[in-house]
Amino acid sequence: MSPRALRIIFGSCLTLGLVDLAWLDANAARLSSEGSWELLTHPPPGVSAEPRPAIAHAEPPPVVAREVAPASPSLTPDAPEPATSWIIQFERSASVIPSDQMASLTAIAEAVKTHPRAIVRIAGHADRMIWKANRGNNLSLSEERAGAVARALGNLGVAPDHIRRTAFGDTRPLDGRATEDAYRRNRRVDVRVELPGER
Numbered sequence: 001m002s003p004r005a006l007r008i009i010f011g012s013c014l015t016l017g018l019v020d021l022a023w024l025d026a027n028a029a030r031l032s033s034e035g036s037w038e039l040l041t042h043p044p045p046g047v048s049a050e051p052r053p054a055i056a057h058a059e060p061p062p063v064v065a066r067e068v069a070p071a072s073p074s075l076t077p078d079a080p081e082p083a084t085s086w087i088i089q090f091e092r093s094a095s096v097i098p099s100d101q102m103a104s105l106t107a108i109a110e111a112v113k114t115h116p117r118a119i120v121r122i123a124g125h126a127d128r129m130i131w132k133a134n135r136g137n138n139l140s141l142s143e144e145r146a147g148a149v150a151r152a153l154g155n156l157g158v159a160p161d162h163i164r165r166t167a168f169g170d171t172r173p174l175d176g177r178a179t180e181d182a183y184r185r186n187r188r189v190d191v192r193v194e195l196p197g198e199r
Contacts (some may be wrong), residue, residue, distance in 0.1 A: 021149040034094050088149055088189040092129065095144035097152055104191075105149070111154035111193045120158060122146045122165040125172060127183035141167035149189045 087103045088097060097105070112118045124146030126138035146165040154160060175182035 022094055058143075064123045081088070084108075085190065085192040088145075088191060090145055090187045092127070092183070092187060093141070095141060095148050097148050105152050105156060108191055108193060109153055109158050112153075112158050115193075115195050117196045118162065119164045119194045120153060121192045121194060122149050122153075122163065123172075123192075124149075124165070124167040125174075125186055125188050125190065127186040128170045128173070128185070130177070137169070139167060142167040144171050145189050149191060169177060 088101045088104060090096075091098060108120065112120055124142035124144070126142045126145070128138070144160055146167050149164050150165050151161075155165060170186065173182070173186040174188070175185045
């Protein structure tokens, strides 16, 4: 706002205030001396009867848009941590846990020890190929794989009453293609650690 506009506004407010105060003083004096409630309809002596100057309206300052960063969600101490899951891979027609998968089992056991009421859900799976030498079917193979993971977790200190296991054979493939890469991905055990408060 320019200095000239500020002077006009300030001067107008001051003039209006003085006129109004003089008018109120004259009416108050008359009411108290005469006991009358009739207000003056004209300016008292010594007060100019000229029309009040119009108040200059300055342009409002431009609104500047400001980008506000979204507030990060607050973490409460009672909120459950997100569930953790792993995939344990197996060799074809085998239920023995490969040595390179043991690190995942150790991590699972540590997650359960951190949350004593956690539940470990183990789901065994198989690919759609037939067992070598027709030693069995894919459902029993997936059961053996789930059992092998459950025993390994027990050896790492996970109590049996914290373990739930099931088997699906070849009915729930991760990859439905008929390729060796798809078969390799489907030879697995899915492990999910459910923390307290989850379903």
